[in-house]
Amino acid sequence: MVASTNGVVNSSSSAAAAGTANGVISNGAINVAANKTLPEGKYTVVGIDIDTTGRRLIDEIVQLAAYTPIDHFEQYIMPYMNLNPAARQRHQVRVISIGFYRMLKSMQTYKIIKSKSEIAALKDFLDWLEALKAKDAASQGVILVYHEERKFIPYMILESLKKYNLLDRFLNTVKSFANGLNLAKANVNESLQHYTLRKLAKVLSATPKTNEVNNNTANGETNSNSNANNNATSDGQSPQKNKNASTQERELFDGNASVRAKLAYEVALQLSNQSQQDNKVPPVPIDSPAALDSLLSALKPYAQPIECDLNELQTQNENLERQNSFRPVFLNYFKTTLYHRVRAVKFRIILAEQGYDLQTLNAVWSEKQKDGLVEVLQVMEELKPEDKTELADLFDSYFDPAKTTIKPIVKNNNRRRNRRGVRNTKNDGSNSARPGSGEHGAGGDKQIASGGQLPDSTTKSPSPQNGDIGKPQRGKRNPRSRNNSLKTQLQSPVAATNNTTMATAAN
Incomplete structure (x- = not known):
């Protein structure tokens, strides 16, 4: 059972608790029209995702990854339990035992993965977040952007931090979680059945190419120069290009948390700047400060203070306790x-x-x-x-x-x-057509017929000798019978010679 006692959770507002108890977040999605909103100011946006041993709150984190254009964080965690079959298939990672040691092994490369304990990985993650916030003195905190249909990533991270009393340090840096799925549903014009990261990345893949072409033409780069550069780099470097291409395809495996964290950030960034491209306004470079300001403005309606997430987590833990009572x-x-x-x-x-x-x-x-x-x-x-x-x-x-x-x-x-x-x-x-046979199909129980005992047809055994009917066949060879057969084979040429000599003398 997951513990749900924490001072920060108990200090949350009762209004938010009543809203969650009435089924506002029964499907796990963030309610935009919440009582609390994120204070105005400048925040640092970070994409985040995790790999877990399962999809329950009692499961463990296997990989923790975060991404920004400036820096990224990635760390594998050694869990106490094994990954369930669905998690192994999705993340292509499994737990193996070598002697007394348990290790993580990649099912793609068949190599051992370097991992840390959960508390060590969480401390490294907090150090990375604090250093990232310190780079921008005007930033009031960090907003973690994730992308999933059912809210699960914030709950798992908060539960892991509560286990090791690291939640207060986390709250000093991180101010909110924001689900990029809500942003995608509000800004994608096409009617998509599934708003997955892979699907959205394909739909929005043409946008960076358009910006790149416009930037190249604005800088005066001609097609002939680009072709010349491509031809120059392709001379004698085609194997390296192929190797890099295969490495890139391997890195785009969306079962990896680091890939999904990067996609969550990039998809949200492209969606927040998509309105400028629809108008006749010149497109803004995707990595410019103006594009980051648009991303922050687009995410604020879907970002709640982290106390709301803690309050929802307490409600989820109470629901788990009630479920287990049944x-x-x-x-x-x-x-x-x-x-x-x-x-x-x-x-x-x-x-x-x-x-x-x-x-x-x-x-x-x-x-x-x-x-x-x-x-x-x-x-x-x-x-x-x-x-x-x-x-x-x-x-x-x-x-x-x-x-x-x-x-x-x-x-x-x-x-x-x-x-x-x-x-x-x-x-x-x-076998089944024999009269008196008690055999019902292949592999069925063999019964003794009235006329005697039938041999088992599923095993190959020598035919019984006279007087041996009804005796069980021995599983071991008799060494005496083997010696007798050898003596018979050795004596047979001598006996044949004697018979031939006697016949000649008689004639």
Whole structure:
């Protein structure tokens, strides 16, 4: 269970806590119309992303990365737990054990990755943020820009900092988190189904090229000079170019947190300066101070004080505690199929977000029995009518000691098993067609027929000798029988010679 006790969280405003409890952030997204807004001033914008062992708050950070045009930070962290299969597939990193040591290994290059402990990596990250802020004396703090559909990165970073009492030092430098996904949804004109970093980078890829062409023509660079330079550099350096191109393709793997942190910053920067390119105003260079001011102005409506994130994190931890209280009720769901496990997780999330736990529902049942449970479930619009009936029966059977807890109904799908049996019967039809045979398909249990014991058809064994029927075959060779066979082979030429001499003498 993730601890949620922290002095900063408890000092947060009660208004924001009430807003989160009423389901304002039930989907994990930042609500722009919050009670608190970020104070006016100059801030340093930093792109950030993480790789984790899973998508739960009890998981751990594997890689922490941050990016600015001036500098970037990247550090792998050695977790205490292993990455789940989905995380291994996405990040292409796995935990291996060599002797008594656990290490991170890249599944792309098959090399060991240098890593640090979580506390050492977080201290290095704080040192990097403080040095970055010190470079700009007018900066009031740092705004960390991330990009994801469901808010998860701020929660994981704050939980890790709380574990090692580094949150106060973090709050002195970082003033807010901002989700670049909200900026993308508000500024991208095209109707995109998914606002992923890869998709947005492809859509906005033409913008830097246009600026580059305009800058080149403004500086008086001609196409002939550029072609000449390209030809000059390509003479004798094509292998190096190919090597750099392959390295660049390998670096653009979006399963890496450092790549996503850079993309989060660049996508937000291009989106914030896209309005100037739509007008007839001359485009502003993407790395100019004016472009950075536009980025800060575009992100401010989506940036909240970090106390709001801490308040939301406390609400998430309370929801987790309420969800875990329902584990005994849905224990049979998790022992069946994936379909019922997903349904159990959905039910627990809905009940926890509505503010109910097992003890609260037990009090309702003690007062009004099943009718009270029906009244509580009828208000939840996220549940279907059949789901409400199922949950009412489930909790009623759990709270009533005279009843047995209802188990989910699992339909046995025997079609695949039957097809396998038919296929194996066709392949081994000779054995199954024997009269009196008790064999049911290949690999099935062999039974003793009435006429005697049949040999196992799945193993290759020598045919039994006379008088050996019904005796088990020995797994070890008899050395005496081997010596006798050798003697017979050695004596056979002598016996043949003697027989030939006797026949000649008789003639």
